[in-house]
Amino acid sequence: MNKIFIISRKEFLSVIRNRLFITIAVLFLTLSILSVYIGSTTKKAEMRVYNERITTLTQQGYSDLPAKPEIKTLTILFNLTEYVSIVGAILAVTLGYNTLINEKESGSLKLILSRPVYRDWLITGKILGNAAVIGILLILVFIFNIILLILVGGIIPTGIEVLRLSVFMVMAFFYMLIFLSLAILLSIRLTSSATVFFISLVLWMLFSFVIPQMAEAVKSNSTVINSITGTAYLLPQETTASRIINALSPVWHFRMIGSRLLEASSGSTTYTSGALIVSCLKTFLVLLAPTAVFITAGYASFLRNETLILE
Numbered sequence: 001m002n003k004i005f006i007i008s009r010k011e012f013l014s015v016i017r018n019r020l021f022i023t024i025a026v027l028f029l030t031l032s033i034l035s036v037y038i039g040s041t042t043k044k045a046e047m048r049v050y051n052e053r054i055t056t057l058t059q060q061g062y063s064d065l066p067a068k069p070e071i072k073t074l075t076i077l078f079n080l081t082e083y084v085s086i087v088g089a090i091l092a093v094t095l096g097y098n099t100l101i102n103e104k105e106s107g108s109l110k111l112i113l114s115r116p117v118y119r120d121w122l123i124t125g126k127i128l129g130n131a132a133v134i135g136i137l138l139i140l141v142f143i144f145n146i147i148l149l150i151l152v153g154g155i156i157p158t159g160i161e162v163l164r165l166s167v168f169m170v171m172a173f174f175y176m177l178i179f180l181s182l183a184i185l186l187s188i189r190l191t192s193s194a195t196v197f198f199i200s201l202v203l204w205m206l207f208s209f210v211i212p213q214m215a216e217a218v219k220s221n222s223t224v225i226n227s228i229t230g231t232a233y234l235l236p237q238e239t240t241a242s243r244i245i246n247a248l249s250p251v252w253h254f255r256m257i258g259s260r261l262l263e264a265s266s267g268s269t270t271y272t273s274g275a276l277i278v279s280c281l282k283t284f285l286v287l288l289a290p291t292a293v294f295i296t297a298g299y300a301s302f303l304r305n306e307t308l309i310l311e
Contacts, residue, residue: 096183
């Protein structure tokens with residue numbers, strides 16, 4: 001166990017010195033900070049328009065005034081869902097593809113394994129080290145967003161809102177682990193860093209864009225007519241086929257639970273605590289399943305790889 005800790009610590013320190021990782025991590029943190037600013041500015045603009053409208057109606061003698069728009073604190077942070085699903089996934093791929101490939105290309109991996117270091121120790125330490133990097137990064141995002149909500153938005157989140165945001169960060173962690181474990185598996189199976197990175201990004205694009213677009217294509221369209229203007233709109237409706245296709249995309253599951261936790265989806269505020277907990281548990285299992293498959297396959301491949309024996 002001590003050797004696993006040493007390996008994970010070495011991996012952690014190696015990662016945080018990597019310029020590409022630092023660049024993407026800074027971008028990720030910057031976008032998360034901007035999400036608070038953008039969300040706060042949007043909500044303040046809504047309130048300003050509402051107040052101006054109320055002033056105008058009051059001056060004109062109207063007594064039947066429109067209700068004040070409801071400002072939900074966590075919707076200010078909803079852009080985090082998109083940033084994690086895109087930039088967070090790329091960050092995880094960047095971490096994963098570098099895990100073993102450089103040592104394989106240089107030949108140092110065979111030298112390491114010729115010493116009293118078990119293969120399962122090595123791969124476990126590397127996975128834990130990279131997972132720790134993701135975890136600490138998300139903790140920083142969480143802290144920054146809470147502070148900025150108070151300083152920029154002028155909002156002090158309630159205990160329930162802090163809990164919801166915490167659960168969202170846990171979901172983000174397991175979502176990013178999918179792409180980390182996928183890239184690690186590819187780095188074990190393949191011998192070229194460029195190939196590993198390319199295939200990882202192609203698979204990420206497949207899950208993030210291609211599958212959701214396929215689901216959109218098979219939705220049915222219902223015609224809705226505005227009772228005031230008489231304008232007709234096409235409203236997409238879920239079908240059995242679109243639900244099945246979306247179920248194959250971890251990005252879709254993450255975005256759905258993100259919209260519920262951050263109170264951005266329609267009817268999210270009417271969710272009971274029990275229903276939200278059940279939804280979180282289901283999403284957690286869905287996000288955990290591919291990670292477990294990729295890590296298991298990676299262990300099996302790495303432990304049986306005879307080409308890593310130093311002759």
